[in-house]
Amino acid sequence: AQSVTQPDIHITVSEGASLELRCNYSYGATPYLFWYVQSPGQGLQLLLKYFSGDTLVQGIKGFEAEFKRSQSSFNLRKPSVHWSDAAEYFCAVGSTGNQFYFGTGTSLTVIP
């Protein structure tokens, strides 16, 4: 069965520092990978997605993610974090037949 693991429940970084959020997936075929961000009490905003092609994907708000098939990973990165990036981040995988699975999320705190 497909699954998504986000090993870090909570991460704290200083404003201006770099960020990497980890995501590992379990799926037999080529996965369709997503990162969403959710501010408290708000909906899900799509940051970026990977379906095929270039394994380095650029998203909104300066985020990028790299698909590494050998490591079954799709880590999210940002070179310089802003205070407004504090939120919950969800990695998700879609599979054939329109199945969709979320990871448990990583809560990001940004210290001024």
Added chain:
Amino acid sequence: AAGVIQSPRHLIKEKRETATLKCYPIPRHDTVYWYQQGPGQDPQFLISFYEKMQSDKGSIPDRFSAQQFSDYHSELNMSSLELGDSALYFCASSTWTGEGSYNEQFFGPGTRLTVL
């Protein structure tokens, strides 16, 4: 571009009451999905519909039911509400591809249900 519309955005109910949540998919999307996100939790898949037929079922309680109408909008009906039903309910829509491929789901803003 048109997005998924959910109504109402906020809903407050008492225990044992009923609630109906509505979802209007993106035009030309024929598949609708419902998710429940409890406080501090990740969204959990409840149920999906394609062409008015249930296409998949997740962790939907027996007290809940849903349907999709001929205009492709969907309604989630929740009866005998419990405190634990308080959550953010997301609807998503896509076009259907069946096995062998995948079409992205587009999420609505969610309906926040509070059960008192």
